[in-house]
Amino acid sequence: MRLCNFIVRDAIIPALSVPAPQTDARDPAAVPAVKEAVVRQMVQALHMAGHFRAEDVDEIVKAVLKREQLGTTGIGRHIAIPHSRHPAVDRLIGTMALSRDGLPFDSLDGEPVYVFVLLVSPQDRPGDHLRALEAVVRTMRNDDFVRQLRACQTGDDIWALLEGAAPGW
Amino acid sequence: MNGRAGGNGPGPRDTLPRSSAPAPEPAPCANGPVRRVIRIVNPYGLHQRVADKFSRTARAFSCTVTVWNGTAKANGKDIMDLIMLIVLPDSEVVLEVDGPDAPKAVDPLAAILASPGGEDYTI
Numbered sequence: 001m002r003l004c005n006f007i008v009r010d011a012i013i014p015a016l017s018v019p020a021p022q023t024d025a026r027d028p029a030a031v032p033a034v035k036e037a038v039v040r041q042m043v044q045a046l047h048m049a050g051h052f053r054a055e056d057v058d059e060i061v062k063a064v065l066k067r068e069q070l071g072t073t074g075i076g077r078h079i080a081i082p083h084s085r086h087p088a089v090d091r092l093i094g095t096m097a098l099s100r101d102g103l104p105f106d107s108l109d110g111e112p113v114y115v116f117v118l119l120v121s122p123q124d125r126p127g128d129h130l131r132a133l134e135a136v137v138r139t140m141r142n143d144d145f146v147r148q149l150r151a152c153q154t155g156d157d158i159w160a161l162l163e164g165a166a167p168g169w
Numbered sequence: 170m171n172g173r174a175g176g177n178g179p180g181p182r183d184t185l186p187r188s189s190a191p192a193p194e195p196a197p198c199a200n201g202p203v204r205r206v207i208r209i210v211n212p213y214g215l216h217q218r219v220a221d222k223f224s225r226t227a228r229a230f231s232c233t234v235t236v237w238n239g240t241a242k243a244n245g246k247d248i249m250d251l252i253m254l255i256v257l258p259d260s261e262v263v264l265e266v267d268g269p270d271a272p273k274a275v276d277p278l279a280a281i282l283a284s285p286g287g288e289d290y291t292i
Contacts (some may be wrong), residue, residue, distance in 0.1 A: 045175060046273050073216050075248055081217070108221070108248065128212040137249045 001131040001141055004162040006094045006119070010049035012155040015095035016041055020101035038103065039061075039064045039082055042095050042118040050060045052088040052120075060086050060120060074107030078142045083119035092121040092128045096158060098150060112143060113151055115140065128159070139165065202267035205279045208259065216254035217248075223281045226249040232268025234278060244288045245278070 003068045018037040021030040023109050044051070052060065063084040067073070074080040095118050102112030117136045121129045140146055145165060186248040209215055215236075216224075227245040234245030236254060243250035245264075256262055266274050266280060 031291075071221050073217065074219075075252075079248075083217075103260060108214070127257050130214050130252075130257065133252050134255050137252045141249060 001128075001135045001163065003058070003094075003096070003117075003135055004159070004165075005135075006128075006132055007117075007162060008046055008049045008051065008095050009155070009159045010050070010092055011042070011045040012093035012158050013045055013095065014152060014155050014158060015042060016097050016099045016102070016103075018099065018103060018115070020099070020103055023084075026110060026112060027104050028106065031104050034103050035068055035082075036065060037103065038097065038099075038105075038116055039068075039118065042082070042097050042137075043120075044118065045097075046093060046118075046120065052086075053095055056082070056086070056088040060084065060088060061120045064118070064120075067086050068106075072106040072108065074105035074113050075137070076107055076111065077108035077140060078102065078111055078114045078146070079109075079117070079136070080105045080107065080115075081117050081119065081136055083121070083133075085121050085123045085129070087123060088115050089120050089122055092119060092125060092132055094119040094132065096162075098152070098158075115146065184255060191288060193254065202265050203271045203275045203276060203280070205259055205264045207264055207279055207281065207282045208261050209256055210259070211284065213286070214260070215251060215254065215262070215282070216257045219247045219284075219286075220251035224251060226277055230242045230268070230270050230274040232271040234265075234272050234274065236264040236282075237263040237265065244247050250268070254285065 016038060018034060019077050021027040039060050043057055063086055064082050067084050068082060073082045097116045098112050102114050105113040107113055117156060119132055150162055152161060182220050211219060223247055236243045238256050241254055243254045264279055265291045
């Protein structure tokens, strides 16, 4: 599986409008508000791109945040993969967002997050969910790819990078 | 993690998992590696939370911890390596621990992999 198989092109956010804490990009006190703002923007972007009903947005945001409470999805290397399963989707979808400043996300390595990949998957497709997670991790372990990704300025730039990425990325 | 060609159980140990985590080099267990075959009964497979819990627990031990899925293997101390293993529900993995504290590590690590989850499966 490749990222462009499940990332929704029109929902890509090249620059999140979530400000980094002025004091410290690792500030743990800022994490809950940052998580809510990031997740809401990304879920809203999927809705605006034509996925799930407006009334599902709040519920999906809550589900993703509830999942975060069970353990952070900030897996290190400046990457986070917030996700949830939800009946509002009949296939796995996702979106990608970049933070220019880096945001505190309670990451396993304590570092701020610059790249977010949000996944929403149906309840009954664990294999798709695992393959999508693998695709994100495999891709993001490539430092060249992440460097190019963070240099992208538009959603089209990001999409072109995802489409052009070799399957091994 | 290595290639995903078919096969059963651990293959030759001539290749190491690609991992950003520092590779521990404990003394080998006097009796060689300890191995367990474990069926994954969690309905969502070895998903991110399980991988997180497993890798945190594994890092508390000095022994090497390897999880095999067919001929693909992961450094059990590296959450990203474990996620890349793609362990589906109802599949079998081999847990291999090697080092002085391997006998102490194998039970808690095996228990995490074998756990049905006890979690909220709606999220």
